[in-house]
Amino acid sequence: DSGVTQTPKHLITATGQRVTLRCSPRSGDLSVYWYQQSLDQGLQFLIQYYNGEERAKGNILERFSAQQFPDLHSELNLSSLELGDSALYFCASSPRVKGHNNEQFFGPGTRLTVL
């Protein structure tokens, strides 16, 4: 158990819909990262938040957005869903923005299926 929790575990929805994925980081971690894992693209970094502020963007679509709340939990919002958005979405957390001893711990993931 990494200490990172994600809900829900599974999510099934239809094209065009909007969903919200939730992540609670490890106690004391200030950075939260979101990753998407699909068969064709592998594990891809989407976005990072640190202490409530966006710090880095990866391959995140404009239809996707995220935020980190004062209690440090984070939500990833996916809108206008397409079939190709079906994937595993992982959240990871680390103590700081970057630097030494800033290992990222991954949650169990949310499996999103878009029908």
Place this chain on the structure above:
Amino acid sequence: GESVGLHLPTLSVQEGDNSIINCAYSNSASDYFIWYKQESGKGPQFIIDIRSNMDKRQGQRVTVLLNKTVKHLSLQIAATQPGDSAVYFCAENREKESGGGADGLTFGKGTHLIIQP
């Protein structure tokens, strides 16, 4: 462009043998490399890391080797056990705080390690 890739999608080894999983990277600016293990239905789990100022690092039954000349790293698992069966990913990052900004990890495609009884 930067990329981290693995040479083989599947590696089959006999239980008790040593396993070697390889990874190539192309970004010379990378200074931090990590190996993750992902079991079916779970998130990636940290195994071992190495920084660019090192050539070798050992953990419990695992060793990571880094060859910066050819931009190659490998993960060696000693006395492979059934519980080692998983997909192994190498990932790279840039740790230097002076570099500005912040980065997520760049992952390779993964190698599926299969343990034969």
